[in-house]
Amino acid sequence: MRELFDEALAPRTTFGLGGRARRLLELEHEHEVASAVRELRRARTPWVVLGGGSNVLVADEGFAGCVVQPLLRGIARRAASGEPESVEIWAAAGEPWSALVADCVAEGLAGLECLGGIPGWVGATPIQNVGAYGQQVSDTLTRIRVYDAATDCIDELPASACALRYRHSLFKDAAPGRYVILGVGFRLSRKTAARPTHGELRARLEAAGEATPTPRVIHEAVLSLRRAKGMVLDAHDPETRSAGSFFLNPQLPAAEAEAVLQRAAAEDPRVGRPTLPHQRLDDGRIKLAAAWLIEQAGFGKGFGGTAVGVSRKHALAIVHRGGGSARAVLELATQIRRGVHARFGVWLDPEPLLLGFGEHPWVV
Numbered sequence: 001m002r003e004l005f006d007e008a009l010a011p012r013t014t015f016g017l018g019g020r021a022r023r024l025l026e027l028e029h030e031h032e033v034a035s036a037v038r039e040l041r042r043a044r045t046p047w048v049v050l051g052g053g054s055n056v057l058v059a060d061e062g063f064a065g066c067v068v069q070p071l072l073r074g075i076a077r078r079a080a081s082g083e084p085e086s087v088e089i090w091a092a093a094g095e096p097w098s099a100l101v102a103d104c105v106a107e108g109l110a111g112l113e114c115l116g117g118i119p120g121w122v123g124a125t126p127i128q129n130v131g132a133y134g135q136q137v138s139d140t141l142t143r144i145r146v147y148d149a150a151t152d153c154i155d156e157l158p159a160s161a162c163a164l165r166y167r168h169s170l171f172k173d174a175a176p177g178r179y180v181i182l183g184v185g186f187r188l189s190r191k192t193a194a195r196p197t198h199g200e201l202r203a204r205l206e207a208a209g210e211a212t213p214t215p216r217v218i219h220e221a222v223l224s225l226r227r228a229k230g231m232v233l234d235a236h237d238p239e240t241r242s243a244g245s246f247f248l249n250p251q252l253p254a255a256e257a258e259a260v261l262q263r264a265a266a267e268d269p270r271v272g273r274p275t276l277p278h279q280r281l282d283d284g285r286i287k288l289a290a291a292w293l294i295e296q297a298g299f300g301k302g303f304g305g306t307a308v309g310v311s312r313k314h315a316l317a318i319v320h321r322g323g324g325s326a327r328a329v330l331e332l333a334t335q336i337r338r339g340v341h342a343r344f345g346v347w348l349d350p351e352p353l354l355l356g357f358g359e360h361p362w363v364v
């Protein structure tokens, strides 16, 4: 365990912004996580878990509490009982995610190939049910090992108990601040990968003449699509200094969504062209494309200043090109939220954790 005081958080995040944490604990073992959180709770110290910092915006004032960073490492494989075609991969929370995906793909294992190139660590993947290109971790997640601060016990939760859905989970919604994820299990397949369902990815594979693509081919196609959008970390590309998508795609009750769709169609001057992309969900709600709403509300790619702006490659990402501030990111995000609401009547919610901003982060 390493204990640090007044520690700069910006270098620990992909945005590269924000102030210091009053205290930061780097923890390498499960028992260290348990005793650290127990002590923090006893002392009533505010605390938060930080992984690879790729889905967090830290306030310029920093965080007046303790950051807990689980650096647990280790990967194990075992045959899934009674299923010769399946393998269970067990990975500790501090393992880098995209390296794990690349290793699985290299072994010919299918199930995570569309999730390559996503930054961050394994332990964060269940928090927002990480997903991309038609795949999400809930498709293959089996169990999640946690330290439960409420019971002061280490426990294993089946994935089915974790309320995993689009960018949401038990950990994020029903019980924030209760669990520290210590490790995660996935069931992967040695069979051919399922045919990708995502339109852009399918088109890319079809154009390359790949009728039954292997996990490796799919993984490479995904990385190439992601690179073009600045969605793979690249130290030489300032358009990648972000938290990925800054806003969630809104999921609205059908009647509300229909009203937005009608408004969008009425305002769309491109008669006969497809309008606001949307998807009907199993629970009856409708998911709307936030990127479309943002662009149509006047915040297209490249909008904003030079230090902080909408990515030139991806309308859903706010990027920090250097010399910016968390305040500037939040001001731009507030402007976009207001603009989208004024035009379409929808409030966009942020995807990253806004750390140290207090209960009402939006700039008024």
Ligand SMILES: Cc1cc2nc3c(=O)[nH]c(=O)nc-3n(C[C@H](O)[C@H](O)[C@H](O)COP(=O)(O)OP(=O)(O)OC[C@H]3O[C@@H](n4cnc5c(N)ncnc54)[C@H](O)[C@@H]3O)c2cc1C
Binding pocket: 014, 048, 049, 050, 051, 052, 053, 054, 055, 056, 070, 093, 118, 119, 120, 121, 122, 123, 124, 125, 127, 128, 129, 130, 131, 132, 179, 180, 181, 182, 230, 231, 232, 233, 240, 242, 243, 244, 245, 353
């Ligand atoms: C360029 C770029 C592209 C991205 N593309 C995608 C994408 O395609 N799909 C997608 O879903 N996301 C994407 N993201 C967002 C991000 O990479 C993922 O959400 C990732 O899983 C976050 O991992 P992390 O370790 O960096 O978590 P952090 O940013 O450190 O933390 C994120 C949240 O998880 C919590 N947390 C982290 N670790 C633990 C733990 N062990 N136990 C309990 N809570 C924990 C934190 O408290 C915080 O609330 C992208 C980000 C970037 C910068």
